[in-house]
Amino acid sequence: MDDLILFPSARVARSADSRYCMPAMTSSNQISGYLTEVFSSVQGEGPYAGCRQLFIRLYGCHRRCRYCDTPETVTAWQPAGFRPDSFRIEKQAGAGYDRETRSNPLTADELVKLVRDFDHPRGLHHSIVLTGGEPLMQTGFLAGVLPGLKRAGFRTYLETSGDLYHELDKVIAHVDIVAMDIKLPGATGNESAWGGHRHFLKRCRDAGKDVFVKAVVSADTPDRELDQAAAIVAAIDPSIPVILQPLTPFGEADNPPTLRQLFDWQARLAENLTDIRIIPQLHKAMGAL
Numbered sequence: 001m002d003d004l005i006l007f008p009s010a011r012v013a014r015s016a017d018s019r020y021c022m023p024a025m026t027s028s029n030q031i032s033g034y035l036t037e038v039f040s041s042v043q044g045e046g047p048y049a050g051c052r053q054l055f056i057r058l059y060g061c062h063r064r065c066r067y068c069d070t071p072e073t074v075t076a077w078q079p080a081g082f083r084p085d086s087f088r089i090e091k092q093a094g095a096g097y098d099r100e101t102r103s104n105p106l107t108a109d110e111l112v113k114l115v116r117d118f119d120h121p122r123g124l125h126h127s128i129v130l131t132g133g134e135p136l137m138q139t140g141f142l143a144g145v146l147p148g149l150k151r152a153g154f155r156t157y158l159e160t161s162g163d164l165y166h167e168l169d170k171v172i173a174h175v176d177i178v179a180m181d182i183k184l185p186g187a188t189g190n191e192s193a194w195g196g197h198r199h200f201l202k203r204c205r206d207a208g209k210d211v212f213v214k215a216v217v218s219a220d221t222p223d224r225e226l227d228q229a230a231a232i233v234a235a236i237d238p239s240i241p242v243i244l245q246p247l248t249p250f251g252e253a254d255n256p257p258t259l260r261q262l263f264d265w266q267a268r269l270a271e272n273l274t275d276i277r278i279i280p281q282l283h284k285a286m287g288a289l
C-alpha cells in the first residue's frame, strides 16, 4: 500500500486531503514509497553547498518548472496514474553513474536500512536529503522514513517547492533542515503560490527549524516577483537566508540572468532582508550527480 498524492490537476497545489490520497495504513513504517534514485554527492545549492549528502529522490511533483532537471519525477509529464517500478542507486556511495536498478515500491523500514547500509564509512554524510520531485507528495511514506532516520542517528534535510504546508505539518517534527523554494512565475513558467509559501515558511519558523529560502531567477524575472518574495520572508523573519540561484540552462530554459541583474536584485532585497546570497548550482559546475 502506498499513499502517493494524486492531484486531479497538476496545475493546482492543494493539501493532500482524503480525496487525493490513497487510504493510509495504521503503521506508517509499513507504507510503501516510490523513488527514482538514490545517490551520494555534494550539496550544490544554498548555504550547505559543499556538504556531502545522501540524496533520496522521490517520485511525484505537482509543479512543472520550465527549468526542471528531473522531468521524470513530474506527475503531469507522466501518464495518468504512473508510478515508477524501479529506481537507480549507485553501486557504492559516490560511484556516480555506475549504478544499478532496484524495485519499487519499498517500505519505510526498507529505505532506512538501505540508508544505513549506504552510509559507508559510517558518518560520511552530513545529512540525508529527501528530495524530488516534491517529497511532500508522499508524506505517509515520509512519516515512517523520517523518524526511522532520526532513530538511526541521521540529520534530515528536506528539499521542497515550499507550498504544500498541510503536508509539511505531518512530518515537520522529524525534519532538521528545510531548503524551501519560493517559486517565481517568471522563471518557472507556472502559476504563483504566494499564499502557500507564506504559510509554509511561517510553519518552519514557528517550529524552530533551520530553514532557508531559495529562488531560481532567470533573465526574465521581474522585480515585482522578488519584491513579493522578500515581503513574505521579511514579515516572518528578515534574517532568514535567501538564496538567489541563477537558472542553470536546461532544455528550453536557456535564459540565465546576467551578473548585473543578480547584483541589482541582491541590493534591492537588502532593503528589507539581512542575508541574501547569490549561489549558482555547484554540483552542475563539478559535473556531479
Ligand code: SF4
Pocket (backbone or CB within 6 Å): 061, 062, 063, 064, 065, 067, 068, 069, 070, 071, 073, 074, 132, 133, 134, 161
Ligand atoms: S518543483 Fe522541482 S521537481 Fe517539481 S517541476 Fe519544479 S524543479 Fe521539477
